[in-house]
Amino acid sequence: MARLRTATRTARSARALWISLAAGLVGCTGVEPVSVSDRPSRDATGDSASPSDVFSSDAGDGGASCGEESQPCCVGSVCSGALVCEVTTCRAQPTCGADAQPCCVGSSCRSGFVCTAGTCRPATACGRLSQACCSGACESGLRCISDRCEACGAVMQACCGGGACGASLACVADRCQPCGGAGQPCCGSACSAGTECTAGVCRGVDRDMDGSPAGVDCDDADPRRTPGRRELCDGVDNNCNMIADDDNACGLWVHTAATGVWAAFALDAMAEMGAPSPNAPTTEIRFALDIESLSIAYVFTDTTFHVLDVRTRRWTASGARDTLIAQLSGRTTLGAYTVPAGHAGANANLEGGAILTTTGVLSVEFNISMRRWTFSMESPVPTDWMPPANAPMYSRIRAGWLDLNNAEGWASFSPMSLCTTTATRVGPYAGVIAGSNVHFFEAGHCNRFGPPVPFASFAPFSRPGSPPLSRLATTFFNNGQLVVLGTR
Numbered sequence: 001m002a003r004l005r006t007a008t009r010t011a012r013s014a015r016a017l018w019i020s021l022a023a024g025l026v027g028c029t030g031v032e033p034v035s036v037s038d039r040p041s042r043d044a045t046g047d048s049a050s051p052s053d054v055f056s057s058d059a060g061d062g063g064a065s066c067g068e069e070s071q072p073c074c075v076g077s078v079c080s081g082a083l084v085c086e087v088t089t090c091r092a093q094p095t096c097g098a099d100a101q102p103c104c105v106g107s108s109c110r111s112g113f114v115c116t117a118g119t120c121r122p123a124t125a126c127g128r129l130s131q132a133c134c135s136g137a138c139e140s141g142l143r144c145i146s147d148r149c150e151a152c153g154a155v156m157q158a159c160c161g162g163g164a165c166g167a168s169l170a171c172v173a174d175r176c177q178p179c180g181g182a183g184q185p186c187c188g189s190a191c192s193a194g195t196e197c198t199a200g201v202c203r204g205v206d207r208d209m210d211g212s213p214a215g216v217d218c219d220d221a222d223p224r225r226t227p228g229r230r231e232l233c234d235g236v237d238n239n240c241n242m243i244a245d246d247d248n249a250c251g252l253w254v255h256t257a258a259t260g261v262w263a264a265f266a267l268d269a270m271a272e273m274g275a276p277s278p279n280a281p282t283t284e285i286r287f288a289l290d291i292e293s294l295s296i297a298y299v300f301t302d303t304t305f306h307v308l309d310v311r312t313r314r315w316t317a318s319g320a321r322d323t324l325i326a327q328l329s330g331r332t333t334l335g336a337y338t339v340p341a342g343h344a345g346a347n348a349n350l351e352g353g354a355i356l357t358t359t360g361v362l363s364v365e366f367n368i369s370m371r372r373w374t375f376s377m378e379s380p381v382p383t384d385w386m387p388p389a390n391a392p393m394y395s396r397i398r399a400g401w402l403d404l405n406n407a408e409g410w411a412s413f414s415p416m417s418l419c420t421t422t423a424t425r426v427g428p429y430a431g432v433i434a435g436s437n438v439h440f441f442e443a444g445h446c447n448r449f450g451p452p453v454p455f456a457s458f459a460p461f462s463r464p465g466s467p468p469l470s471r472l473a474t475t476f477f478n479n480g481q482l483v484v485l486g487t488r
């Protein structure tokens with residue numbers, strides 16, 4: 001009996017550990033843990049009792065009905081000594097059930113040991129964080145993953161048993177992820193205010209029906225504004241980057257002399273509609289020659305020409321620059337201006353143009369009825385501009401236009417004051433943009449410049465909606481409208 005009591009004490013001690021551990025396990029299979037109320041109490045000697053002492057239903061008369069060889073296992077699948085609870089019966093098992101031995105039938109081990117991956121291990125060496133699993137089970141808050149007990153249930157951790165996660169988390173692809181916010185998984189079927197669960201994802205209600213839900217859309221009350229949308233020249237921040245008309249959305253500005261109002265447009269209206277015109281310029285614009293009577297303009301890059309219908313702002317034709325005016329070959333251009341057909345008694349079928357190049361001024365004519373350009377003569381770079389008073393430096397000229405009648409108030413002084421002749425009439429006038437100044441030029445009688453005016457101070461560039469100097473590529477004046485074409 002002494003031997004049995006010693007062995008029972010050992011089993012009792014290990015069993016207490018197992019009971020303590022097993023009470024907290026999740027998904028444990030096999031033996032049922034003993035509840036606290038089932039725990040054996042110590043006897044009067046302080047020694048622990050044998051299973052039959054404690055759990056026998058008739059312990060009072062000294063009989064032993066559980067825990068011994070071939071007897072039913074006591075409560076908690078406990079057997080005496082080295083016996084193993086094989087399903088429900090205590091058996092001597094010399095080749096299984098002890099530490100490091102294979103598990104016995106029914107994944108059973110001796111008391112104080114637990115079957116871990118087919119091998120009996122001390123119960124205290126499994127089930128806790130980073131320990132091996134106890135027969136596939138772990139303490140509460142842990143999950144058995146590849147036979148290791150890992151933390152689970154917190155954000156981005158594996159989901160716990162049954163797909164359980166902490167508050168405001170949802171188990172998605174076996175990971176606990178934040179849920180309920182816009183663009184997040186639904187918490188079950190619940191979503192935060194202003195969003196709704198659609199196909200498992202919380203999506204904001206798309207009030208403006210632009211495909212971008214509230215919470216994602218920067219302005220869910222305006223379908224013109226959506227993240228990722230193409231920026232248009234419309235005064236609105238279309239792509240939701242907080243800047244209206246950035247990314248060179250505008251590239252063509254028209255100032256109407258009669259109203260003093262600017263309007264801005266895309267350089268290629270077709271591109272805004274997703275179908276860029278094959279005739280629109282795609283490289284930097286250098287100069288333009290407009291044909292007043294046809295409401296068109298020939299717009300030139302370093303290598304190409306493009307025909308713009310000024311009224312519709314559509315690009316109608318294009319080609320190689322030097323096939324249009326062969327004398328442009330090898331030239332670097334600064335700007336240009338045109339003289340309307342019939343001006344001062346000239347041929348009504350011929351529009352005159354002057355192209356300012358770094359090596360000379362090319363005079364050209366446009367035959368309106370034949371729609372053809374011809375070269376007429378070349379003049380040297382006008383050295384006499386340097387330095388009559390107020391003249392721009394020729395090499396710094398970047399744009400110009402002619403047709404001014406000053407009714408728009410381009411000049412703040414009387415153009416008559418430029419000429420010392422007794423002429424009762426002066427003009428036309430030209431505008432020349434050189435560097436950051438605008439120079440007003442009397443081009444009909446005395447060919448003199450007015451005082452240069454900083455670009456941003458010169459009407460109409462001082463008016464609201466004007467393009468900034470940094471975007472100005474070239475200009476022309478056509479039928480009462482000053483047109484500015486923008487840089488790329």
Ligand SMILES: [Ca+2]
Pocket residue numbers: 206207208209210211212213214217219220221
């Ligand atoms: Ca929307």
Ligand SMILES: [Ca+2]
Pocket residue numbers: 208210212217218219220221222223224225226
């Ligand atoms: Ca919107």
Ligand SMILES: [Ca+2]
Pocket residue numbers: 231232233234235236237238244245246249
């Ligand atoms: Ca815009």
